Amino acid sequence: TQSTRPQRILDAVQKNATRGDPRSVVKAIDHFCRNKEWAMNVGDEKGCILDSVVSEVNPATVLELGTYCGYSTVRIASLLPPHAKLITLEFNPDFAAIARQVIAWAGLEDKVQLVEGASGDWIPKMKEQFGVKTFDLVFLDHWKNSYLPDTKLMEECSLLRKGSVLLADNVICPGAPDYLEFVRSSPRYKSQYFKSHLEYTKVEDGLEKSVFLG
Numbered sequence: 766t767q768s769t770r771p772q773r774i775l776d777a778v779q780k781n782a783t784r785g786d787p788r789s790v791v792k793a794i795d796h797f798c799r800n801k802e803w804a805m806n807v808g809d810e811k812g813c814i815l816d817s818v819v820s821e822v823n824p825a826t827v828l829e830l831g832t833y834c835g836y837s838t839v840r841i842a843s844l845l846p847p848h849a850k851l852i853t854l855e856f857n858p859d860f861a862a863i864a865r866q867v868i869a870w871a872g873l874e875d876k877v878q879l880v881e882g883a884s885g886d887w888i889p890k891m892k893e894q895f896g897v898k899t900f901d902l903v904f905l906d907h908w909k910n911s912y913l914p915d916t917k918l919m920e921e922c923s924l925l926r927k928g929s930v931l932l933a934d935n936v937i938c939p940g941a942p943d944y945l946e947f948v949r950s951s952p953r954y955k956s957q958y959f960k961s962h963l964e965y966t967k968v969e970d971g972l973e974k975s976v977f978l979g
């Protein structure tokens with residue numbers, strides 16, 4: 766049967782990465798996507814910026830919107846302190862199934878809770894379902910037109926505290942203009958743009974880091 770791109774990414778991980786070694790999983794996916802088939806992972810260049818923000822925040826609770834194959838899930842989870850938790854939301858069951866195997870190959874199942882479903886449905890249930898009070902870090906990498914409504918929803922659900930960091934992928938390409946306008950003009954956020962490139966290409970893209978001021 767014809768395989769899908771996520772399945773081919775998982776194959777590349779299982780063939781080329783060492784079980785229990787998250788960095789080798791990241792390298793295997795980057796090598797595959799740079800040399801064989803492009804895929805919408807945050808990638809190695811923007812991934813280094815992601816790593817530095819994760820290390821700086823040193824979060825106890827992380828929310829990722831849009832798991833896809835689990836590339837950024839593995840990058841983030843590999844940098845978390847011992848009892849920290851990452852909840853990642855993915856509504857495509859096929860992507861979720863692949864991501865679970867990628868996360869398992871990296872040996873990070875204990876730090877990651879992959880929830881299958883739409884962010885708009887699950888964000889209001891975070892407290893009651895997962896005992897989360899607030900998120901220290903949110904990585905937005907799902908549908909670009911969901912960035913803004915989900916950010917407003919997280920505020921409404923009191924999931925952000927003074928100092929919570931939102932890090933959004935693709936604010937230039939494909940772009941999230943309404944989100945960018947909101948976080949850059951709202952007095953409740955301190956925003957900063959990290960210029961980079963679209964994964965595995967020379968096209969401009971970047972990450973927007975926005976600190977919630979409470």
Ligand SMILES: Cc1ncnc2c1ncn2[C@@H]1O[C@H](/C=C/CNC(=O)c2cc(-c3ccc(F)cc3)cc(O)c2O)C[C@H]1O
Pocket residue numbers: 805806807830831832833854855856857860882883884885906907908909911934935938939963964
């Ligand atoms: C609302 C919601 N809830 C839960 N999961 C959700 C969701 N919306 C999407 N998702 C899931 O996240 C993933 C979606 C991510 C969307 N990301 C993209 O569309 C995306 C697209 C590009 C891109 C750039 C230039 C080009 F020429 C072509 C593509 C690059 C990227 O880094 C991206 O993240 C998979 C999807 O099932």
Ligand SMILES: [Mg+2]
Pocket residue numbers: 805806807906934935
């Ligand atoms: Mg992206």
